[in-house]
Amino acid sequence: xxxxxxxxxxxxxxxxxxxxxxxxxxxxxxxxxxxxxxxxxxxxxxxxxxxxxxxxxxxxxxxxxxxxxxxxxxxxxxxxxxxxxxxxxxxxxxxxxxxxxxxxxxxxxxxxxxxxxxxxxxxxxxxxxxxxxxxxx
Amino acid sequence: xxxxxxxxxxxxxxxxxxxxxxxxxxxxxxxxxxxxxxxxxxxxxxxxxxxxxxxxxxxxxxxxxxxxxxxxxxxxxxxxx
Numbered sequence: 098x099x100x101x102x103x104x105x106x107x108x109x110x111x112x113x114x115x116x117x118x119x120x121x122x123x124x125x126x127x128x129x130x131x132x133x134x135x136x137x138x139x140x141x142x143x144x145x146x147x148x149x150x151x152x153x154x155x156x157x158x159x160x161x162x163x164x165x166x167x168x169x170x171x172x173x174x175x176x177x178x179x180x181x182x183x184x185x186x187x188x189x190x191x192x193x194x195x196x197x198x199x200x201x202x203x204x205x206x207x208x209x210x211x212x213x214x215x216x217x218x219x220x221x222x223x224x225x226x227x228x229x230x231x232x233x234x
Numbered sequence: 235x236x237x238x239x240x241x242x243x244x245x246x247x248x249x250x251x252x253x254x255x256x257x258x259x260x261x262x263x264x265x266x267x268x269x270x271x272x273x274x275x276x277x278x279x280x281x282x283x284x285x286x287x288x289x290x291x292x293x294x295x296x297x298x299x300x301x302x303x304x305x306x307x308x309x310x311x312x313x314x315x
Contacts, residue, residue: 109304115283115297116304123288143307149266149279149299157285161292191312213305231305 099129099167101228102207104198105139106214108132108166110230112140112158113148118213121233125211133201134168135194169201176200188221196221249276258300270314277302 103111110118111126140159144150150158171179179200180193188196195217202210208226210218215229235256239248257278259265264279283296 106304106308109307112291112293113298113304114286114288114293114295118304126289128289139308139311143304143311146268147275147277147299147302147307147310148304149277149302150294150296154283154285154294154296157292158294165291191309194312213303214308 099127099131100207101125101127101209101211102131102202102205103136103166104132104195104210104212104214104218105136105143107211107230108136108140108162109143109148110213112162113144113150116148118230118233121230122211122213124233125228125230129165129167130211131169131202131205131207132162132166133198134170135197135201137168139194167205169205171197171200171204175204186221192217192220199225247274 106118107122110116111122113119137159141155144155144158145152176197179196183189183193183196186196195214199210199218199221202222202225208224209228210222210225211228211230212218213230215227215231218225218227235253237250237253239250241247259278265276266279268275268277278299283294285292286295287293
C-alpha cells in the first residue's frame, strides 16, 4: 500500500539517472506513491529548463510516472486557505509552493515525504517523516 | 561568480576567461543560450542520453549540465516565476 509522498525534486531525481540523487531515489521508491498534481507542470518546466531534458523526453517521463503516481489536487478553497495562512506561518517567497505541495500530502494522508529539498518541508510539515535524498547519495 | 559586462560595438556579448572557468566551460564546448525577459542563461549542452526501462518505469540516461541537479533546478524554476 502506498504511503509516501514525493515532491517535484524527488520525482525528477527518480526519472533522470544523470541526477546526483537518482540512486538514492531508486533505493527509496517502492513501486507507487502520491504526488501533487502541480508537480507535473514543475517536473516538465524544470526538466526542459535547467536540466536540459528534451521536451518530448520529458513528456514520456511524465507519462511513465502516471502509471505509478496518484496525483493529488487542491481545491480552490484549499489553496486559498494555505495562501491566506502564509503570513501567520512565516512563509514568504518560494516556500509557498512547498506549503501547497505539503497540503496535498496531508490530503492524501501521507506522513512520509520524499524530497531532495528537505529544508522547506521541515518548516511547512514539522511533524512529517522527511526522507532526505541529499543525505542518502 | 557574477560580473558586469556589456554588448560590444558589434552587439556581441564578451564572456571573460574567468567567467568561463568559473562555469566549468571547456574550449569549443557546445553551449545552449536560453533567452528570458531581461536575461540570457548560457549553459553547457547536456549529453543526448536515451530512454531506458527500469523497474517498469521509463528513465532518461542523459547527463545534466555542470552543477545542475533536481533540487536546484526546481528552486531556480520557482525563482523565475
